[in-house]
Amino acid sequence: MTDKEQMSLFDITPSEIPLVELPHAEGAAEALPAKKTARSSKNISPAISNTVPVSEQFASLDALREVACNCQKCPLAPTRTNVVVERGDRNAKIMIIGEAPGEQEDLSGLPFVGKSGQLLDKILESVGFDITKDVYVCNTVKCRPPNNRVPTPVETNTCKPYLLEQIRLIDPKIILLTGATSLKSILAEKLAITKVRGQWYEWEGRLVMPIFHPSYLLRNQSREQGSPKWLTWQDVKAIKAKYLELMGADSVVGDDEEF
Numbered sequence: 001m002t003d004k005e006q007m008s009l010f011d012i013t014p015s016e017i018p019l020v021e022l023p024h025a026e027g028a029a030e031a032l033p034a035k036k037t038a039r040s041s042k043n044i045s046p047a048i049s050n051t052v053p054v055s056e057q058f059a060s061l062d063a064l065r066e067v068a069c070n071c072q073k074c075p076l077a078p079t080r081t082n083v084v085v086e087r088g089d090r091n092a093k094i095m096i097i098g099e100a101p102g103e104q105e106d107l108s109g110l111p112f113v114g115k116s117g118q119l120l121d122k123i124l125e126s127v128g129f130d131i132t133k134d135v136y137v138c139n140t141v142k143c144r145p146p147n148n149r150v151p152t153p154v155e156t157n158t159c160k161p162y163l164l165e166q167i168r169l170i171d172p173k174i175i176l177l178t179g180a181t182s183l184k185s186i187l188a189e190k191l192a193i194t195k196v197r198g199q200w201y202e203w204e205g206r207l208v209m210p211i212f213h214p215s216y217l218l219r220n221q222s223r224e225q226g227s228p229k230w231l232t233w234q235d236v237k238a239i240k241a242k243y244l245e246l247m248g249a250d251s252v253v254g255d256d257e258e259f
């Protein structure tokens with residue numbers, strides 16, 4: 001299958017996508033890879049302390065979920081329908097962090113289930129990831145901001161301990177930051193998503209890559225070289241290559257030069 005044919009998988013229904021067999025999280029390598037892929041080790045940031053005090057840590061994800069679902073700590077609590085904590089496999093080695101729940105997520109209680117989420121699933125499935133086994137998905141804030149506005153710094157910072165605890169308890173090897181809000185929350189305030197997407201960072205002993213938010217891709221449908229969709233295609237191939245490297249499997253990702 002050529003790169004163009006594979007990229008077109010972004011546009012078809014998940015049930016039509018021929019999955020490439022991948023090793024899943026069980027038995028995954030525990031250490032970060034010594035071997036480098038073509039796009040690894042760029043722009044490595046200094047380690048930043050981002051941990052919750054031991055006395056405030058959760059014993060389990062179920063305990064976290066129970067507390068979060070009753071949380072009233074920030075101004076988003078009164079207007080939410082559901083607290084949106086997670087979906088995917090809690091044993092996954094890839095964690096995807098979005099911005100905040102939208103309308104569909106608020107109604108269902110699950111992150112990334114609207115159009116953006118469907119596109120995210122297609123992107124992941126197009127390179128053979130099994131979205132039920134290979135990824136764990138959550139948001140920077142767990143409650144929907146009114147009218148889907150961007151969460152305020154107060155809301156993001158108030159909710160951050162839940163996110164940090166999700167990271168600690170899931171213990172992913174790869175974290176994907178979709179969009180500017182998760183980028184600001186995890187890496188730094190002053191990084192522009194357009195400048196840093198597709199770059200690997202080391203953060204708290206994990207590999208982190210910022211990628212475009214799928215809602216941005218929905219608004220930019222071009223597949224021309226250099227377009228957001230084309231760039232995301234390069235990113236997801238690099239993510240898959242790194243994942244396979246971590247899992248100790250051979251990469252079957254297409255060659256960028258042939259695109």
Ligand code: SF4
Nearest residue numbers: 071074077142143159
């Ligand atoms: S967004 Fe986070 S901090 Fe705010 S009420 Fe919801 S769970 Fe609590």
